[in-house]
Amino acid sequence: MPGDSLYLNNKSTRQNTYDAIVVGSGISGGWAAKELCEKGLKVLLLERGRPVEHPSYPTANKHPWEFPHRTQLTHEDRENNFVQSRHYSFREDNKHFYINDKENPYQEIQRFDWIRGNILGGRSLLWARASYRWSDHDFEANQRDGHGVDWPIRYKDLAPWYDYVERFIGVSGNRDGIPQLPDGEFQPPFEMNVVEKHFRDQLSKHYPHRPVIIGRTANLTKPVQGRTQCQARNLCHRGCPFGAYFSTNASTLPAAQATGNLTIRPYSLVNKVIYDEQRQRATGVEVIDTESKHTETFHARIIFLNASTVATTAILLNSVSSRFPNGLGNDSDQLGRNLMDHHKGLTFSASVAGFEDSYYSGRRPTAIYIPQYRHVHEPAANYLRGYHFAGGAYRGRAGGEGIGVELKESASVPGPWSMSLYAFGECLPYADNRITLDHSKKDPWGRPLIAIDCSFRENEKAMHAAIAADGKEMLEKAGFTHVRVSGSISFPGNANHEMGTARMGRDPKTSVLNAYNQLHAVPNVFVTDGACMSSGSCVNPSLTYMALTARACDHAVSELKKGNL
Structure with missing residues (x-):
């Protein structure tokens, strides 16, 4: 294993004790490690997967034919x-x-596409990098229509932390002045191509409340903190040796390591949180080594659970005691409930006449974006909440005829323009969309098997039908032809934005976490990954996870200094 001294410290049992333990090294776990280390805490970062060291991504520079x-x-x-x-x-x-x-x-009681990384850095190496702030329209949604519980925070509570996170990770975009999609601290934006600008201009004539903007993305357009700008290769999914998009490996982990306060332990599957009933605090975690299957215990004053929505909640459900027979902090019986994901699945495409004298440079890593407009400016009769569209215009190849030189030359001729759109819609929080543990079955590590029972309901299906109508109509109104609609509603999980199951709230009787992401009943345990979310919005959630994490870390260290944890 590279860097054994960094990754594992077994000198003595005493060194199994840290100031803080962070479980999971993805988007939120990496942020927790950085923030806690920079505030002076000795931090143990536990990751179930194998190490991946930036910038050594094995396929990053390979050609397709390799x-x-x-x-x-x-x-x-x-x-x-x-x-x-x-x-x-x-x-x-x-x-x-x-x-x-x-x-x-x-166990899939109903189909749930649980997409998972198995590496240090988790899905921060795999995400699509869309970086949008939530607004009060999102944070007030539950209170407004009575579904779920009211968020214990509002946009003003998170705004300075959005600022802080964006400046560190580097988010490119325009300041567009859209109330339901707040502006941020942006690097210069990527540019729309000529057909996308035409689409924007045409749509503004017909739909004044459907602005078309360039997507805001955690891809650098200018260097920051040892990372260089995006090369527009469209190979982000392989890992970026330039560090041009935000990942734990390229960004927060080096910052945490630079403090000298971080210990990383890969191949470490957390089984449960250990609770001291006399002190009414968590004292550590039990870990299964995935290579040896040996069990080891680590101790800390505060614990951040960032293993991803499903995994974090499974850890809490498996952390039982006489005080918490149904899972740590589960006095409300909401632990495992209210599982959400965005629904997607439709693709809209159209042919675009003209613009043959125009092309574009590189393979831009972000789409154009149409923010939510339903129930903001435009009503909808038969469903609650809303959706956003994204997409782009492109040119294929005109050629492909002949052989040899003739084939090469014809293949290099640009074809006609096309335009495509896709959409993400919000799922309401349903109490019986849930995660449970099946104690009659065991996984390979001897833990009760995770069971997921989740489905989209009538509200999501009605919204999906509205998406189909709106997407087709917008392409037609823009003057495009041969408009095609394909696909069907996705299964939960497939949008890769699973949220809920340990929701934040104002009342311990109806929620799991407080306004600072602490378990109501066990205040030295924090949850800042997707499990904490009280609603799903239709806006990509990752930037919000980061801001919530930075805010919770600040609060945790403050409370430690006061002796409250």
Whole structure:
């Protein structure tokens, strides 16, 4: 294992005690490690997967013809990764980042596409990098229509932390002045191509409340903190040796390591949180070494659970005691409930006449974006909440005729323009969309098997039908032809934005976490990954996870200094 002294410290039992333990090294876990280390705490970062060291990503610079199957999956790939291969991002050139489904089973009471990394850095190496702030329209949604519980925070509570996070990770975008999509601390934006600008201009004539903007993305357009700008290669899914997009490996982890306060332990599957009933505090975690299957205990004054929504909640459900017979901090019976994901699945495409004298440079890493407008400026009669669109214009190849030189020359001729859109919609929090543990079955590590029971309901299906109508109409109104609509509503999990199951709230009787992401009943345990979310919005959640994490770390250290934890 590279850097043994960094990754594992077994000098004595005493050195199994730290100031803080962070479980999971993905987007939020990396942020927790950075913030706590920089505030002077000795931090143990536990990751179930193998190490991945930036910038050593094995396929990052390979050509398509260097892959035996030209980046396509084999029958064996699909057999071993029968869940991961349901997702578009799982390919031959990055399959080494994902979990093996045969070796890591879970029970699907209803189909749930649990897409997982199995590496240091987790899904921060695999995310699509869309970085949008939530607004009060999102934070007030539950209170407004009575679904779920009211968020204990509002935009003003998170705004300075959005600022802080954006400045560190580097988010490119425009200041667009859209109330339901607050502006941020942006690097220069990527540029729309000529057809996208035409689409924007045409849409503004017909829909004044549907602005078309360039996507805000955690891809650098100018260097920051040892990372260089995006090369527009469209190979982000392989890992970026330039550090041009935000990942734990390229960004927060080096910052945490620079403090000298971080210990990383890979191959460490957290089984449960240990609770001291006399002190009414958590004292540590029990870890299963995934290579040896030996169990070891680590201790700390504060614990951050950032293993991802499903895994974090499974850890809490498995952390039982006489005080918490149904899972740590589960006085409300809300632990495991209210599982959400965005629904997607429709693709809209159209032919675009003209613009043959125009092209574009590189393969831009972000889409155009149309923020939510339903129930903001435009009403909808038969469903609650809303959706956003994204997409882009592009040119294929006109050629492909002849052989030899003739074929090469014809293949280099640009074809006609096309325009495509896709959409993400919000899922309401339903109490019976949930995660449970099946104690009659065990996983390979001897833990009760995780069972997931989740589905989209009538509200999401009605919204999906509205998405189909709106997307088609917008392309037609823009003057495009041969408009095609394909696909169907996705299964939960496939948007890779699973949220909920340990929601924040104002009342311990109806929620799991308080306004600072602490368990109501166990205040030295924090949850700042997707499990903490009280609603799902239709806005990509990752930037909000980061801001919540930075805010919670600040509060945790303050409370430690006061002796409250």
